[in-house]
Amino acid sequence: MSGRNLFTRPARLAAIAPYGWMVLFFLVPFGFVLKLSLSQVANAQPPYLPVFDLSAGWRALVAAASVLSLDNFRLLLSDDLYLAAGLRSLTVAATATALLLLLGYPVAYAMSRLPRRFQPLAMMLVIVPFWTSFLIRVYAWINILQHDGLLNQVLLALHVVSAPVVWLSTDTAMYIGMVYSYLPFMILPLYATLSKLDPSLCEAAADLGSSPLQSFWRVTLPLSLPGIGAGALLCFIPLVGEFVIPDLLAGSDAPMIGQTLWLEFFTNRDWPVAAATAVMLLAILLLPLVIYDRFQRRQMVRP
Amino acid sequence: MEAVSDITSQAGTALPLLRIDGVGKRFGGFTAVDGVSLDIRPGEFFALLGPSGCGKTTLLRMLAGFETPDSGRILLNGEDVAGTPPHLRPVNMMFQNYALFPHLSVRDNIAFGLRRAGMRRAEINARVAELVALVRLEGLEKRRPEQLSGGQRQRVALARAVARRPRLLLLDEPLAALDKKLRDSTQRELKALQRTLGLTFIVVTHDQDEAMTLADRIGVMNAGQLVQVATPRQLYETPRSRWVAEFVGDINIIEGRITTREAGRLRLTTGGAGELAATLPPEFGDAAEVCVAVRPEKIRLSLRPPVDDPAGGAINRLEGTVRDVGYLGSASSYTVALDGGASLRVSLANAARLYADAYAVGQRVTAWFSPDDCIVLDR
Ligand SMILES: Nc1ncnc2c1ncn2[C@@H]1O[C@H](COP(=O)(O)OP(=O)(O)OP(=O)(O)O)[C@@H](O)[C@H]1O
Numbered sequence A: 001m002s003g004r005n006l007f008t009r010p011a012r013l014a015a016i017a018p019y020g021w022m023v024l025f026f027l028v029p030f031g032f033v034l035k036l037s038l039s040q041v042a043n044a045q046p047p048y049l050p051v052f053d054l055s056a057g058w059r060a061l062v063a064a065a066s067v068l069s070l071d072n073f074r075l076l077l078s079d080d081l082y083l084a085a086g087l088r089s090l091t092v093a094a095t096a097t098a099l100l101l102l103l104g105y106p107v108a109y110a111m112s113r114l115p116r117r118f119q120p121l122a123m124m125l126v127i128v129p130f131w132t133s134f135l136i137r138v139y140a141w142i143n144i145l146q147h148d149g150l151l152n153q154v155l156l157a158l159h160v161v162s163a164p165v166v167w168l169s170t171d172t173a174m175y176i177g178m179v180y181s182y183l184p185f186m187i188l189p190l191y192a193t194l195s196k197l198d199p200s201l202c203e204a205a206a207d208l209g210s211s212p213l214q215s216f217w218r219v220t221l222p223l224s225l226p227g228i229g230a231g232a233l234l235c236f237i238p239l240v241g242e243f244v245i246p247d248l249l250a251g252s253d254a255p256m257i258g259q260t261l262w263l264e265f266f267t268n269r270d271w272p273v274a275a276a277t278a279v280m281l282l283a284i285l286l287l288p289l290v291i292y293d294r295f296q297r298r299q300m301v302r303p
Numbered sequence B: 001m002e003a004v005s006d007i008t009s010q011a012g013t014a015l016p017l018l019r020i021d022g023v024g025k026r027f028g029g030f031t032a033v034d035g036v037s038l039d040i041r042p043g044e045f046f047a048l049l050g051p052s053g054c055g056k057t058t059l060l061r062m063l064a065g066f067e068t069p070d071s072g073r074i075l076l077n078g079e080d081v082a083g084t085p086p087h088l089r090p091v092n093m094m095f096q097n098y099a100l101f102p103h104l105s106v107r108d109n110i111a112f113g114l115r116r117a118g119m120r121r122a123e124i125n126a127r128v129a130e131l132v133a134l135v136r137l138e139g140l141e142k143r144r145p146e147q148l149s150g151g152q153r154q155r156v157a158l159a160r161a162v163a164r165r166p167r168l169l170l171l172d173e174p175l176a177a178l179d180k181k182l183r184d185s186t187q188r189e190l191k192a193l194q195r196t197l198g199l200t201f202i203v204v205t206h207d208q209d210e211a212m213t214l215a216d217r218i219g220v221m222n223a224g225q226l227v228q229v230a231t232p233r234q235l236y237e238t239p240r241s242r243w244v245a246e247f248v249g250d251i252n253i254i255e256g257r258i259t260t261r262e263a264g265r266l267r268l269t270t271g272g273a274g275e276l277a278a279t280l281p282p283e284f285g286d287a288a289e290v291c292v293a294v295r296p297e298k299i300r301l302s303l304r305p306p307v308d309d310p311a312g313g314a315i316n317r318l319e320g321t322v323r324d325v326g327y328l329g330s331a332s333s334y335t336v337a338l339d340g341g342a343s344l345r346v347s348l349a350n351a352a353r354l355y356a357d358a359y360a361v362g363q364r365v366t367a368w369f370s371p372d373d374c375i376v377l378d379r
């Protein structure tokens, strides 16, 4: 009781504000999308039915709601196209996240070992690419990877290859683009955890007979797991729904779920199916979040 | 482990287990450790005493291999360890900030070094159980460090450091966070452990009583230098310098100049305490301006001056007035303002329960002490 009274009114407001934000900018739009996913296509404005007409009163609303159906979700589950797209998205995102981790961890580790006064500079260097538009940077990669692009020129000049290699419209190009674009999202949370790591822990491990490799394996790595989790989630989740990078850099034979969604929305003008795809995507992405949350809780209280 | 038998076989020989030879360490322009030389015998319990920032931790870190000395050599069993990385040194350290692994349970923290040594599981379990009992952490084995109190963490760190039974164990303020009772019992157990296993300990401590009770020898450090190495008794009764005398224990310092010097006896005139007689210490130089140091418990008080002792050695008698009385339980401490102007601290044991303080504030008294109880030091 006395604990509650400690919160003055502004403090209580501050505690509620994030929830208000969530309701306004996440739950309400999500409600629209969910309703849309249960509707049917129509050749009119808007391109779906039923439309809730609030002015017609409660009865009309109930009648409209009774027309809603799970047909779109049935279609998604029955058509291989969507399942294949979903599966490909998950594997691509997982592969890209693994690559990001392999590349990001050493960078973050090195950054955290720099003398303190150089660390802000290193952080700036990681963030600097954000000053240019994401789209422009992906186009730059097209430039680099194209037939007579920079990469092929360099490879030819060094006699690594005898003829230009096809990079564009391959998975390799897509992974390059993904790793390049998402690297800061992997490095920053890793750096945040690693720089907080007490160096005397590694000394203690060495003192107790661990070689540097064992110290890393037994102490540094387990203690950086929260950073690994955060970085992986921060990359994996948007990567699953990624549209621009696969669309511009990968081939067109196996689209990712984001591309399918775009296609349904803009080309087929089938908003309800597009909305159903979006809802499915969200449901799939909740899974890693739940796992991460469990893991975090276990880290905090262990009997 | 093997280390134990090795040490016992060496105990007979005079070879030092550890030789620190002119070791120095600078951080930028600041000298943290300045030409320290020291031999540690196998099986010895050595305490390092010194004010904060005098370089104790830095010295230990060089022994453990975390800092490289800028000068000098460190020989372990006669071998220069300069090129040996920390994980290959037969030395363990208990860190001042404990450095417990936050992701491991108490058990796994203690077992960490044993696992790295490739010990068998059953042996590890037995050793851990033994250590947990030793530091009285039964029932807490599954907890993580953040779920422990400061004192409990310290005990985990202690158990982890002794687990491998290293030839040389470095302890940086091992008992600082324990309450007095627990500290006393842990001190006894530490000593017993060191004796039974024949380990060699170097313990850094701020606590002089702790150093006195535990250590075979004490090294006093000041500003990066080792200023005196001696047994606890020598250190207390014959400090080598005024700084050591003032740093170790409580002491009265009276400045004066030597007037006569004959047959092992000095006579001095002092500003605040008149004429004093003191025993000439062996190997005393020919300085005339000196100071006389007397421990408070070596001085006695009485209402009338004592008669001279039969041996004819003149007792120092100083008249004065009691200015302050402090009751400390086992003893009371009196501040006596001498008629000569100096002020003297005197400690008298409270030998019987029903005694009131023998002297009240304002009481005229004679403070007296034997010339043998005077330590004569350069100023
Ligand atoms: N890495 C470092 N860089 C610069 N100065 C340092 C470094 N480590 C220690 N020092 C300095 O060296 C001196 C000795 O430090 P040290 O930690 O050895 O003291 P200490 O005797 O253990 O003190 P305490 O009793 O407070 O633990 C201190 O003045 C400290 O500021």
Ligand SMILES: [Mg+2]
Pocket: B056, B057, B058, B096, B172
């Ligand atoms: Mg220290």
